Amino acid sequence: MASFLEFRQVTVAFGDYVAVEGVSLALAPGAFVSLVGPTGCGKSTLLNVAAGLLAPSRGEVLLEGRPLKGLNPVAGYLFQQDAILPWKTALDNVALPLVFRGVPWGEARERARVWLEKVGLGRFLRHYPHQLSGGMRKRVGLAQVLIAGPKLLLMDEPFSALDIQTRQLMENELLRLWQEDRKTVLFVTHDLEEAIALSDRVVVMSAGPRSRPIGDFPIPLPRPRDVAEIRLTPEFLRLHREIWELLRGEVLRAHAGA
Amino acid sequence: MRGLRVRLWQAGLLLGFLLLWEWASRTGRIDPFFFSLPSAIAQRVWRWFATGEVYPHLYITTVEMLLAFALGTLLGVVFGLWLALAPAVAAVLDPYVKALNAIPRVVLAPIFTLWFGLGVLSKVALGVTLVFFVAFFNTYQGVKEVSPLVLQNARLLGAKPSHLLRHVYLPAAASWIFSSLRTSIGFAVIGAVVGEYLGSAAGLGYLIAQAEGVFDTTGVFAGMVVLMAFVLALDALVGTVERRLLVWRSKEREGGSA
Known part of the structure; x- marks a missing residue:
């Protein structure tokens, strides 16, 4: 199967600091792939390259076989911190991507309402971000990204700031939405359990600098999944042990370096 | 009722000050010729409004002030946006902006009188030179402090430059622009009154200058x-508009944009 997104020998350097070096990674269409690795291993850098926010110093990114130039037009990016507009209501925030595409406000709001109901915020349409909890703001962000219909979803530790219950709720929500139309997902996290519970495939990055993938594990767990329950299955624990074996060395190296 | 107590104290303070002034003037502890009396000032203000003789002056000053305020703010916001969004232009113009702002504006009054005559226009010009820089610096600062994350997110969601201006830069700069408006009003009045004071045939500044010319301190204070x-x-009017337009701001976080 032809890959949807492909990193080819991608190297990114910031001045003298080489964040990632020689990364080659191919994502099949509809695959949910997680990147895990110790802090500072360049996971977010790879996401920014995939989004087109950052041009690789060497190598290239192919999107459906063609080199990516400028912003990635089919990507939706959910950032680690809130990136929704604080001066717009939840409804207007979600309607905005449609307005940017020339949809009139009335229709855009109508469709935004549907999306907010989908993420469980039907009663908070007129709320401003500061009136919402962290989890709710994440839902607004998710709806805002998804309403534009991206084919590729880039997620940078989107749930790391949430408490554990909200986090599992959001993870299940994400899986449910993803199940509907199976976008290609590149999910960055430092939480191995989250990565295994969500993904079809987990890629382990080495400690930075000059970080690169050092392990690639398929996750053959059945879907649909419940992220809280699946953590207790023997298969999950086996995978966790196997991947952690590799990851632990990198985490220790990152610690020693820092 | 802490609010009520504060109000009572405020009223008491004003009343006490006025009574002390009145008493000191009446008993000759300060010279009424130089300091006048609150009762005489109140009477004068009353007479001005009762006979209507103040209205033409008030009208002239209002027109000058509002024109200076509107024109100065508009130019300031436009130039602020332009320079903030075009760093190359800002780099070139920076020393000139600083140099122009370094001129004490009052010395421009004679020049403006020569250029624009004794009428409304010369006062408006003086007011504009004052108001412009306040609006300019605040807008510039406001745009520069837009959260890069919010900006990146909007771009990835498909925002074109005009969308960014309308939905990101202007709202983000709004709290800065509003704080500049409140300073600007004072400056617009200064421009109008100082202009009138230095040479005119109407306006509150003219009224004060006339009173001063005949050592009528009551008239000077009444004008003040x-x-x-x-x-x-x-100021109260701007405050009301500000509260309406900036409802999205949380109470505990004044003026932020991230």
């Missing part, structure tokens, strides 16, 4: 009182 009430009323 009318000006003060006028500025306070405008």
Whole structure:
């Protein structure tokens, strides 16, 4: 199967600091792939390259076989911190991507309402971000990204700031939405359990600098999944042990370096 | 009722000050010729409004001030946006902006009188030179402090430059622009009154200058009182508009944008 997104020998350097070096990674269409690795291993850098926010110093990114130039037009990016507009209501925030595409406000709001109901915020349409909890703001962000219909979803530790219950709720929500139309997902996290519970495939990055993938594990767990329950299955624990074996060395190296 | 107590104290303070002034003037502890009396000032203000002789002057000053305020703010916001969004232009113009701002504006009054005559225009020009820089620096600062994350997110969601201006830069700069508006009002009045004071045939500044010419301190103070009430009323108006437009701001976080 032809890959949807492909990193080819991608190297990114910031001045003298080489964040990632020689990364080659191919994502099949509809695959949910997680990147895990110790802090500072360049996971977010790879996401920014995939989004087109950052041009690789060497190598290239192919999107459906063609080199990516400028912003990635089919990507939706959910950032680690809130990136929704604080001066717009939840409804207007979600309607905005449609307005940017020339949809009139009335229709855009109508469709935004549907999306907010989908993420469980039907009663908070007129709320401003500061009136919402962290989890709710994440839902607004998710709806805002998804309403534009991206084919590729880039997620940078989107749930790391949430408490554990909200986090599992959001993870299940994400899986449910993803199940509907199976976008290609590149999910960055430092939480191995989250990565295994969500993904079809987990890629382990080495400690930075000059970080690169050092392990690639398929996750053959059945879907649909419940992220809280699946953590207790023997298969999950086996995978966790196997991947952690590799990851632990990198985490220790990152610690020693820092 | 802490609010009520504060109000009572405020009223008491004003009353006490006025009584002390009245008493000192009446008993000859200060010279009424130089300091006048609150009762005489109140009477004068009353007479001005009762006979209507102040209205033409008030009208002239209002027109000058509003024109200076509107024109100065508009130019300031436009130039602020332009320079903030075009760093190359800002780099070139930076020393000139600083140099122009370094001129004490009052010395421009004679030049403006020569250029624009004794009428409204010369006062407006003086006011504009004052108001412009306040609006300019605040807008510039506001745009520069837009959260890069919010900006990146909007771009990835498909925002074109005009969308960014309308939905990101202007709202983000709004709290800065509003704080500049409140300073600007004072400056617009200064421009109008100082201009009138230095050479004119009408306006509150002219009224004060006339009173001063005949050592009529009551007239000078009465002019000051009318000006003060006028500025306070405008300030309250801007405050109301500000609260309506900036409802999205949380109470505990004034003026932020991230």
